[in-house]
Amino acid sequence: MNQTRRTALQVAGGMGAYAALVSIGLFRPGQAHAFDVSSAFKTQGIAATLEALGVQGATESAEVVINAPDIAENGAVVPVGVDSRIPGTEAIALLVEKNPNALAGTYDVSGIEPRINMRIKMGQSSDVVAVVRANGKYYMARKEIKVTLGGCGG
Amino acid sequence: MADPMKIRAKLDGDVADVRVLMAHEMETGQRKDASGNVIPAWYISEVKAELNGKTVMKANWGPAIAKNPYMQFNVPGAKAGDKIVITWVDNRGDTRTDEAIIK
Numbered sequence: 616m617n618q619t620r621r622t623a624l625q626v627a628g629g630m631g632a633y634a635a636l637v638s639i640g641l642f643r644p645g646q647a648h649a650f651d652v653s654s655a656f657k658t659q660g661i662a663a664t665l666e667a668l669g670v671q672g673a674t675e676s677a678e679v680v681i682n683a684p685d686i687a688e689n690g691a692v693v694p695v696g697v698d699s700r701i702p703g704t705e706a707i708a709l710l711v712e713k714n715p716n717a718l719a720g721t722y723d724v725s726g727i728e729p730r731i732n733m734r735i736k737m738g739q740s741s742d743v744v745a746v747v748r749a750n751g752k753y754y755m756a757r758k759e760i761k762v763t764l765g766g767c768g769g
Numbered sequence: 770m771a772d773p774m775k776i777r778a779k780l781d782g783d784v785a786d787v788r789v790l791m792a793h794e795m796e797t798g799q800r801k802d803a804s805g806n807v808i809p810a811w812y813i814s815e816v817k818a819e820l821n822g823k824t825v826m827k828a829n830w831g832p833a834i835a836k837n838p839y840m841q842f843n844v845p846g847a848k849a850g851d852k853i854v855i856t857w858v859d860n861r862g863d864t865r866t867d868e869a870i871i872k
Binding site: 649650652656691692693696711714715716718719720721722723724725726727728730731732733734735736737738 | 784795797799818820823824825826827828829830831832833834835836838839840841842843844845
């Protein structure tokens, strides 16, 4: 039986719904520090995706550093690092402007150093945008990555 | 069940440099098979990292994360012998948990 069914049955059996959801990791204390992803993986472009994430008024900041190649030969595997030098960084999101859906991923980094290295797919040359939430405010940086072979498989 | 993750966790002072390589197709849902049918999206949607049983990092992913995802991050407050546990869940509800001892 999958975990969601097991939890639903526990809830029916009287275990508090919130506690049940905490136990399977769908909610945890401090959820407010994460980005809202309920619809943000379905939007296109930066503006609509930022809105879906609940980001209001992100300031461009040189303290959000994107480490990525200027040119990626293979759009299927593009290494991207985001390093936030802003104190109190809670969460990092990475967007790819021209991907079919812009959001690649979000990270709640409250328990680690605010630096993540990952590998993404890019369908074509595009800007990548990193958004950081720190102390309830939003900061962003943008970098162009040229792709010689697109990676979404279309 | 999916193939295991490779996790390496190396101590530098009191910060663990954690590197994870997961085995997963991360199918975008954009591709079509030879008959022209869309290959359904199939990708890791959530990742969690725990240090000695305490969650230190959580991620939400879409299919734009590359196939066989790799990630690297640093966990402060770690000591040799501590345990790092990584869990992923995909959009089909499959899940995988692997662990490594910090060296």
